Amino acid sequence: MAFDLVQYFTEQIKLQKPQLLSQYSAEDRQHYFSEINALSLGRLITLWRKDDTRIYQEIHAQDHLYIQEIARHLTTSGKNESSLPKAELEQASTEILSLQFAELKQLDETGHFGQNGMRELLLGQIEHLSGQAGDWVWSTNELSELIGSQPVVTEELSLDESMKEFNQMINQQPDLHSETHHAADEVLQPEQPVWSKIAEPVVALIVLLILWNALQHIF
Incomplete structure (x- = not known):
């Protein structure tokens, strides 16, 4: 299973965009973040399927006008049923898409994925997106295979659990400094x-x- 970008982006939105939609309650903000995250990520997957070379280049170009164009397309779609006002939805979608593009570029540069690796990463998110939003989201971003989908139950470790296992592994290693000194x-x-x-x-x-x-x- 591919790395879970859905959860990763959600956490990054909360960390990097503390003022985004701050006029709403914490519960409403979480709902809107999840909704827009799924909406925009799903759209990236759809666009990748249509022209993967173009989207790969755009990820590295970080063109604000192109990102804004995607956000406007999602916002003005007749299938979009978001309860957010259009202006707020477009602004939030633009900011979240910008974050997604920036994070994907960084992941690609750090992991040396290349276009083929990025394809596997993005297309692998369909499973993670399953059941994460209402059907109108999948109709809007044209990820139609997820209409009527249910969440996929996984047993992935949390960040805290992963760190605990890592620390245990380190603690079980011999004290190399002491052995070297001896x-x-x-x-x-x-x-x-x-x-x-x-x-x-x-x-x-x-x-x-x-x-x-x-x-x-x-x-």
């Missing part, structure tokens, strides 16, 4: 005891004295 101590440990090096001059002096005394007796 190995270095073994390598650097002197082959002779330190006291033997200190005693060497004393022993040499005693030997010299013995030889000197012997010579005195001879002469």
